[in-house]
Amino acid sequence: MESYQYPMNKLAQELMNFFTVVVDKEESSAPVLFQRCGVLIRFHIEDIPDSGDISIANISKYWEAYCRKQGRKMRQDTYKEMDLVLPNEAAMQGLIEKAKDWVFPLQGITPLYKDRCAFSFHRRPVIAYVLNVVLQQGDRYGHISKSDKAPTLCLSQSPNSTLDDGTEKLSHYRLSQLRVITRRLMAYSAWRLVDPDQQSADTLRVTVEAQRCPNQPTDHVCLVCGPVLEPVGKTATTMNRDSYVALRSKDMILMAMHRNGVRMSSSHGDFDSLIQRLGAAAVIVDLFEVRHASAASVVRNGSGGSKGASYILYNSARLETLLRTFNAQVEAGVYQPLPPLDDIDLSLLEDDLDWKLIYGYLLPFPEVVESTLNLLQQGQCDVHLLVRYISSLAAIFSRYYRQKKILVQMRDQLMPVLYARVYLIMAVRQVLNVALSLLGIEPVTYI
Numbered sequence: 001m002e003s004y005q006y007p008m009n010k011l012a013q014e015l016m017n018f019f020t021v022v023v024d025k026e027e028s029s030a031p032v033l034f035q036r037c038g039v040l041i042r043f044h045i046e047d048i049p050d051s052g053d054i055s056i057a058n059i060s061k062y063w064e065a066y067c068r069k070q071g072r073k074m075r076q077d078t079y080k081e082m083d084l085v086l087p088n089e090a091a092m093q094g095l096i097e098k099a100k101d102w103v104f105p106l107q108g109i110t111p112l113y114k115d116r117c118a119f120s121f122h123r124r125p126v127i128a129y130v131l132n133v134v135l136q137q138g139d140r141y142g143h144i145s146k147s148d149k150a151p152t153l154c155l156s157q158s159p160n161s162t163l164d165d166g167t168e169k170l171s172h173y174r175l176s177q178l179r180v181i182t183r184r185l186m187a188y189s190a191w192r193l194v195d196p197d198q199q200s201a202d203t204l205r206v207t208v209e210a211q212r213c214p215n216q217p218t219d220h221v222c223l224v225c226g227p228v229l230e231p232v233g234k235t236a237t238t239m240n241r242d243s244y245v246a247l248r249s250k251d252m253i254l255m256a257m258h259r260n261g262v263r264m265s266s267s268h269g270d271f272d273s274l275i276q277r278l279g280a281a282a283v284i285v286d287l288f289e290v291r292h293a294s295a296a297s298v299v300r301n302g303s304g305g306s307k308g309a310s311y312i313l314y315n316s317a318r319l320e321t322l323l324r325t326f327n328a329q330v331e332a333g334v335y336q337p338l339p340p341l342d343d344i345d346l347s348l349l350e351d352d353l354d355w356k357l358i359y360g361y362l363l364p365f366p367e368v369v370e371s372t373l374n375l376l377q378q379g380q381c382d383v384h385l386l387v388r389y390i391s392s393l394a395a396i397f398s399r400y401y402r403q404k405k406i407l408v409q410m411r412d413q414l415m416p417v418l419y420a421r422v423y424l425i426m427a428v429r430q431v432l433n434v435a436l437s438l439l440g441i442e443p444v445t446y447i
Contacts, residue, residue, distance in 0.1 A: 006142075006367055007129065008034040010103045012041055015056065016072070018098060019063055019085055024071030035371055040066055042116075045360035048352065052110065052118025053359060058084045059115045086117050104129075123350045123359075130363050131341060134427040139434050142366025143187045150192040154199050155183055157208040171210070173241040174287045174296060175225040177440065179208040181288070182223065182381045184438045188369040189376075204377065212379075221379050226295045228287065237298050241283070244298060248286070249279025251299065252310045274444060281441045282309035288383045288439070308391050313444050315394040316436070318401060319429040320445040325407055326422055335415070341423055348420040357400055357428065361393050365431050369438065383439075390435050397428055 012034040034041060039062055044051045057063065060074060060083045067073050074085075086092050092109040099106040104126050110118045134141050157179040168176075186193050194203060206221045207213065213222040228237050239247075253275060285308045287296045329335050349358065368389045372382040406421050433443050 007103050014102045020072040023073050053121050055116045055118045058117045127346045127349050130358050146192040152194045152203040153191040155206045168241040170239050171228045178225050189373045224293045229295050229297050231297045245279040248282035249275045252278035252282050285309040289387045312394045316443040344420050348417050
């Protein structure tokens with residue numbers, strides 16, 4: 001299977017080629033990365049009607065500054081008036097015409113305050129792209145294929161640390177999970193993981209440590225994993241991994257019942273196993289919702305920033321229940337079987353909330369994961385960004401679920417809307433499950 005090519009990076013490259021030209025092939029050989037364009041190109045999730053899907057800096061000096069660093073220069077015909085790259089309506093229409101063949105064609109360009117221009121996309125091609133790539137690639141959505149010539153990286157961690165009774169210290173559990181999560185994230189990077197016996201002189205050596213390595217060599221990166229502290233006294237916790245999972249399991253049940261209105265049922269599968277999974281998920285969220293180099297605090301008496309895990313898994317179960325209910329109703333003859341995706345009218349998913357879920361969360365998922373590794377060589381793996389993304393995805397899906405009421409009895413003429421939304425729900429479930437798996441969290445099917 002071919003690797004996923006980040007569409008926002010393609011778009012950034014197309015915009016860069018429209019406004020600039022290469023003058024130094026050696027300096028400009030690196031690909032244009034959307035996330036490193038800074039003020040030039042901004043991705044919008046909120047207030048899309050007013051801010052556009054993306055916006056660009058319209059002042060030429062910002063583009064010129066970027067060009068000086070990237071072996072490029074401005075196309076002189078792109079800013080003839082007031083030092084703007086899109087000075088008038090004719091220039092904007094010229095870009096829209098050029099973008100007809102781009103990865104995402106432009107529908108309109110609107111000048112904004114502070115000398116920016118807002119771009120809006122034709123939504124249907126983007127929706128079709130996202131749903132197709134997510135559902136076709138499945139759990140490989142966003143993976144990058146590595147060639148034998150890819151730079152190599154060796155990942156290890158400091159020696160084991162246990163209590164006298166042989167159980168795992170909570171601080172060591174955090175450290176070991178940082179290594180495991182970083183290893184999973186590597187599938188979204190240009191690095192090729194190798195074992196210690198496969199290292200070469202050019203291999204980047206990354207070690208997960210409880211403190212920064214003294215006299216660190218240039219070919220070595222230290223990922224510092226902060227301690228796990230008690231919430232009040234800020235002293236190192238004496239809890240081990242198993243006792244903390246048990247504590248958080250009880251918290252998750254109470255939270256699901258009282259905050260989310262869930263009634264736990266032992267009739268579906270192994271109830272004890274479900275409780276254990278809820279607790280283990282809560283522990284991961286507790287340990288990695290802050291930067292890994294920062295201290296994490298244990299949660300006592302159900303207090304603290306712990307709603308996330310129960311809320312995330314509640315919505316994971318809600319996704320599974322929606323699809324399970326739809327399939328049962330198809331078998332019962334309430335609905336016709338789901339048609340192929342190519343036969344679905346995807347224009348039915350163009351309203352603002354559908355678009356926010358697809359464009360704002362499903363589309364950029366690979367870039368979000370990639371961004372966790374942007375500063376790896378500086379000793380930082382931003383796992384907390386992934387935790388934040390998962391929480392936000394659960395929140396926007398919860399809003400979508402409440403507003404769309406997807407599986408209500410629908411008249412025959414509204415069936416195409418149901419089918420389109422079932423495909424969207426399938427894509428959301430796929431992305432959420434992949435994101436959870438990167439953290440080592442198992443999704444749930446019933447709560």
